[in-house]
Amino acid sequence: MGFNRYASTGGKEKKIALALRYHQPLTNETSPSLLEKRILEYLDNQKSLGMNIHTIRGQRFYLEVFFKWCMERGIEDPNQMTISLVDRYQKYVSQYRNQVTKKVITPETQNHILISMKTLYEWMQRREYIVKNPCWNVRLVKTPKRIPRNILKVEEVEKMLLVPDLESGLGVRNRAILELFYSTGIRRFELQKLKISDVDLVNRTVFILEGKRRQDRLIPMSERASDWIRKYLEEVRITLVKGPDDGTLFVSVRGGKMDTSRIGEVVKAAKEKAEVEKKGSTHMFRHTTATLMLDNGADIRHVQEMLGHRDLNSTQIYTHVAIRKLQEVYEKTHPSAESLDNTSKNKNVDTQASDTS
Template sequence: MKISEATRQYLNAMNAMGRSPHTVKGAKSALKELNNFLYHLDVETIEYLNHDTLMHYREELAWRLTPKGTPLTSRSQSELLGHLRAFCRWLVDNDLLVGDPSVKIPNPKKTHPLPKAILEPREIQKILKQPDMSTATGYRDKVILDVLYSTAIRRAEVANIKLQDLDTDSGYLVIREGKGGKDRVVPLGESICQLIDTYLIGIRPDWINSHNVPYLFLNRFGQGVSPMAIWFVVNKYAKAAKLKKPVSPHTFRHSCATHMLHNGAPIRHIQEMLGMSHWRPHRCTRALRLMN
């Protein structure tokens, strides 16, 4: 059977199975790409649809350019290969192929894009100056922002800090069950330790339920704040600072790592702080060039 005929039958079968028009349209477009590629290889019948041929197709996708002249993203490549695998499975299920030639076709590796924004130190300081420290909420938010920037920990890790995890006398914070379920120790500078101590002594005790809840940061109901609340804190004061860049807790994390690298911190030290054994310093290179 010709591949073009098999493709037509497959698309009809998808419609008969009640697949969404969007899914069918995607499959039709992807298989058209495949058919065009196979045509140039003089592969027209399904018996010649083998692993080597499909690997050639997978390699061609890796080098293919979009109409704008940019490479296909790994996501786009994976979507095309996903439709290919579904088509091959259908061929096997309908006894049109003995074995599935797409089984060992690998997906492209996921890319690690640069963060959308890296803040300069002056921009960070502009955000840190926004909370009104004469109010309990403003003081708490100031501590949250300073902890985010000085430690480069994730927003969920900030929300999960418990009182027992802090040692401001020795200057460290224990992150328990971070990403990947790993614990790690993060250093705290003298200024952030003093800020936390003032918060613990003069601000936090006035919060509802503060003596019964183990978390460092509490909300107005006397419960530990959520990771989303940490995002709202950052977003609120970034808007107040009138920065044009998109800012999130992750922006603080990447900015801290970039500034540490810029100031000569050892890469291994930054990796341990971030809790990322495979952190790639070259992801910050462009930001460093811009800062210089």
């Protein structure tokens, strides 16, 4: 069974799983079960409706958890699932362990797995492939609101930006990548998909075509990022392209579009060489961009538009770490905000005043 090769919900196995084409058979059986056929048909339907390929690959990965569970229990027809079996599956998911770390998966990952099953059955119900939908009452796990902790300081970012070797073409390319991440906070796959035509170096804008949930957006970039992209385009890119040129902005050493994993490695290498001890790679820049903009007075709706968040609640999480204004108010209003030295001086002044009175 194909699932066993990449059953983990994280690490290298997940990267392998997501790299596979979404419609690859789930098993090596010559006569696949009806459940397998429905899952593959569902994924193919999502593609035809225009769903982002990264989202589809993610759904396939989570549905394989469900598929494996069903196969181990002899459930080959979607109609065999009952409300009782759904409850049992929910319990199984709540105890599911990452096969690499051996830790129970996070509540967020549990919900992804449950939602993928629920959405599959809703689709089959609309197609009249099933008599009843046993997943109508699936209960999602309560997830804590996690505050981003890998916000970079400006000094840390600047150290990372200085890492690439500017004497080499790849160094110039990598500097342009880092500058664009820092300037815009775009997602890794959004940067990977960029074409030269998406970047306006005169007006300093970047057009994101079909970002998450297929939302297009036009966002600004810094003059510095624009300058480095111009340098990369004028001096380096032409030396990297091999074969037909499809206009991809950032090109790999093999001459084609860079893999998302390679883009992540560029950021990770810069972080390690700059001795920045924070977890994460490309998303660090996204968190940092949002936090710094809010800290410097940006309207939250402008930050929402910049990041491409559909829900304002996704952006509001950054208000919990953008605390510069809160610190300013605190220092002006809270009695204990003064330093120990100032408190002692004030106490001495008060004592001297009482002695002379």
